[in-house]
Each structure stands twice: as structure tokens, then as C-alpha cells.
Amino acid sequence: MRVSGLFRLVALIFALVTTWVFIRSYNGFNMKTIRLPRWMGSVPRETRVEKTKCGLSKPCPENFFSFKLSSGAANVVGPSMCFENHLIMSPVKNNVGRGLNIALVNGSTGTVQRESSFDMYSGEPTALVKFLKEIQEGVLVLVASYDDPGTKMNDEIRNLFSNLGSSYAKQLGFRDSWVFLGAKDLKSKSPFEQFLKNDPNTNKYEGWPELLELEGCVPRKVF
Template structure:
């Protein structure tokens, strides 16, 4: 064999071995986990923790204010929820909600729950509702959340009683509307704690119902 032929074979072997080493090292590097500096890794992977307060509020309520969160029902599938001062008053989990109007009374000074009731406005609980509204004690806060159909059997007397509690929308409440409200007896002005959404086939989020409503915040300890 000529010398030039030997050199060619050696050169080919050298090139093959060199290529194999480069590829191996490259693959080894790519399989490694790249570690960022501790300070940089901490800032990029640390999750922002948001402190939750009573009823899941982001900000705490001031002194002489109560925390609350109210959600209306979603269509006729998911019932409403009421939280007051971190106490779940009504919810589907507690199995104490029903179609129509879900109402809770809370002591406006201490925040203690006085009572909770459900009135089926489709089957005709209107007499019981009117009696209940007339007997609300002075100084009590009234929490209301709709579910499915709150207004089919609503009459003028009940609407007027809700208006006296500070509602701006009770007179409009109708078939399958969404409504959440906090009021008190004999308010001088309308309550600032109220949301209302009309049942409208053109704008409904669900097939036959409007979107559920959620309201949260801080209500004064004494009737506002």
C-alpha cells in the first residue's frame, strides 16, 4: 500500500472520530437542564401571591364595614351564592337555594345572619314574599339573589316593598331576569348595591337566560 493511501485512510478515520465527538458533546449539552442564576430563577418562576380577605375580596373592608359577595344563579343549572363577613349564607353546596328569589337578612350592626328564605316566583310564593318583606326589622340588611325565574308572579305590592328597601330595578323585574341586591328598610336614597340584567334573546349569554351577575364589596355596618 502506498504511503499516500495510508494517510488518506488515517485522515478519514480522524475526521469520523472528530465528527462523532462533536456530535456527542453537542447532544450531551442539549440534554442538560440549563440553570438560571438563583436570583433570576426566583424572579421568573415565583408566582405572584394575592392575599385574599373575607369572602375572597382582594382588599379588606374598613372598620364599620362588612365584606360581602353575591352571585345570581346561572340559567336554571347553577344556583346563587351569598357570602357575608366570610360566612357562606346560601349556596348550591349547602343545598339551601332554590329557583326564584333567594333572600337573607343580616343584622346591620353586628353582621349576624338573622334568617334565609327562598321564594319560588314561578309557582306563586308571592303572598309569602309580601308577608316576609313587610316583617323585615328595622336596621336589617337584605341580601337578594335571583335564580332561574324571579319575576313571573311578582306583583305591584312586592315591587313597592323592594323599592322601599332601596331597589331601583324591582319595578322592571320580569321573567328570567338576573338580579342581585342589598338593601335596608326605609332608605332615604336608592341602594348603591344592586345589579340587574334583562332577559333578552338577542343578548342572552345562555340560550334562554342572561348572564349571571356577581357583586362584591364593603357595605356599611349601619343601614346606609
């Protein structure tokens, strides 16, 4: 009886020890599973890309307007103009034409006042001269070429564009690419202009240079 009692005592102790070890392991496992979400919470959150007006590479400062201009691609794809996230002219809107595409924007409010296209290959330049002469102070002038902007451009038109701040209007010719933003009677040349000469040796398209893109930030008060 004593021997069997001893065996029962040993078995009881073994059972208690086994149970204690199991409980310790179970609690340890639970602690790890409880801490896991906290560890997962330390993973960096997904970075959100900030959207900019007109898709600019970076946002404009306060009290500045955002804009993006694209010239036409050969005589196939028309130009586009975006101002303060508003698409003013584009092939999608079906309001662009061969020659020069021009939009007038209020330099204080950013309100679009007028947009027009002028055929500079077969059209008469008289309408463009009248349009440019009627531009008021404080108005921003956005220009994008398409196909041929220079064939019908005379000295009067070149001078009018130069007075708006253009550095390249006087050399603009047949099938050149040109994008420009200026304003009336600037004291200096506009910093917003790109020009590419039609040159058979460097043209990207057969008979035309590549399209140009110009983006930037314009202060609300004209230059």
C-alpha cells in the same frame, strides 16, 4: 557543592512562593463563599397575596362588612351569598331555590337572622309579602335571583323592594338576572344592585341572561 547548594536554595524559594500563592488563592475563594449567602439574602422575598373575606378583590375598611352575591346561571347552577366570609346560601349548602333567594343580616353585628327562597314562577307571592313586611330597621337584605324571579311579582312586592332601596324591582320580569343588597326605609337608592334583562338577542345562555356578581363593603351602621 556551591552549585548544588544554589539549586537547593532556588528550589526552596520556589516552593515558598508557590505555597504563598496557593494560600492567597485559597483565602480569596473562602471569602467569596462566605459572602455569597449575604448576596443571596438581598433577593426579594416571595410576595404573599393577602386573603380577603368572601374573596373580594380588595379588603374592606375597618367597621365595614364584606359581601359577595352571585345570581343563578340559567336554571342549572344556583346562586350564592357570602357575608363576612360566611357562606349563607349556595348550591353546596343545598338551601337555594328557584325564584328569589333572600337573606337577612343584622346591620350592626353581621349576624345572619334568616334565609329563605321564594318560588316566583309557580308559587304564591303571599309568603314573600309577609316576609318583606316583617323586616325590621337596621337589617340588611341580600337578594339573588335564580331561573325566574319575576313572573309572580306583583305591585305590592315591587313597592316593598323599592322601599328597601331597589332601583330595578319595578321592571323585574320573566327570567331576568338580579342581585341586590338593601335595607328598610333607605333615604336614597342602594348603591349595591345589578340587573340584566332577559333578551333573546343578548342572552348568554339559551333563554337566560348571564349570571351577575356583586361585591362590596357595607358600613356597620345601615347606610
